[in-house]
Amino acid sequence: MQRRAVAVYVAVFLVVGGAAGTLVATADTPEVSFEDPDFERSAGETFEHAGQTYSVTEVTEKTESGGHGGGASHFMLGTIKWNVTAEASASWSNGSTVTYDGEEWTVVIEGEDPSEVTLREQIDKTAILQNDSSADNETVTSDGEEYVVVRDENGDKTLVPSDEYFPAPEERTFAEGDSLEYDGNDATIDDVTTSEAVLVWETTENREVELKQGDTVTFGETTYVAHFPDKETLVLSSDQEAYQAQLDQIDTFQEYVTGLRRIAAILTMGALTLIGLAFVPSRY
Known part of the structure; x- marks a missing residue:
């Protein structure tokens, strides 16, 4: 009777455990899916959002080795790139020196309510004097005025006012709204005040984002x-x-599968335990 009872219990355990194992083996694992996603693209394809064009440049599987002897992990990575137009600006302070058109200029803003800015060429007086053998290499000041010492063929000196000796500096004047090429950009004089002139232009910034699953x-x-x-x-x-x-x-599905596997394992071990106990000799 004991062995018959054990056989019945073992049969029940194996049937229930087998059913649990069958459910685990035949269950379809749910996966993430979208019937109508906003965008579905492969590498090399583009999409638009609010007038901005985005390019999917890469969709690839990456491998990341585990640290301290851990196994490697695999994950998908997508790269999206796009260009953004932004506004850049620069300021020319009144009286400062700026580089424009490959040369140095002095910024001149005049008047109490200016609308124009003038770039005045900076004359290299030292270079001009050094190239003139009849002139001293340095200017002199007399009664608050600057002069150039010029010598004739007899060595006699003459003081020539600097304004007469040096060429008149070139000037370039720009009004608010004027366009000019500045530092490789098509700039516009946006605003002129007594202290500065503000230039603005558009620039393109390249942006990029990398996305993993769920990012x-x-x-x-x-x-x-x-x-x-x-x-x-x-x-x-x-x-x-x-x-x-x-x-x-x-x-939830994984928890369900884990539970069924545990049930199948427990019932299988229980059946084996009962079989072992059934063959233990009785002392009575």
Whole structure:
């Protein structure tokens, strides 16, 4: 009777454990999917959002080795690039020296309510004097006036006012709204005050973002979650609630599978234990 009872219990354990194992083996693991994602692109394809064009430059599987002898991990990575037009500016302070058109100029702003800025050429007086064998290499000041000492063929000296000796500096004047090439950019004189002139121009900035599974990125005012349905495609969806709900469903399924595996293991071990006990000799 004892062995018959054991046989019945073993049979029940094996049937229930086998059913649990069958459920684990035949259950379909849920996966994240979007029926109508906002964007679904492969490497080399583009998409637009709020008038801005974005380019998916790479969708690839990456391998990351584990530290301290750990196993390598594999993950998908998508790269998105785009260009952003931004406004840049520069200021020319009144009286300062600026470089323009490959030369140095003095910034001159005159008047109480100016609308123009003048660039006055800086004359290299030292170089001019050194190239003139009849003139001393340095100017002199007399009664507050600057002069150049010029000698004739007899060595007689003559004081020539600097304004007469040196060439008149070139001047270039720009009004508010005028365009000019500045530092390789098409700039505009945006505003002129008594203290400075402000130049503005547009510049292009290159931006890039790398996304893993579940990462989020915000374009404009919309936040998207990244998903990789395969090794060649990047999906961006603004439905983050649906994505989280599917993750929760997957977690629940994993807990369900783990529970069934434990049941199958416990019942199998129980059956083996009962079989072993059935063959233990009785003392009575």
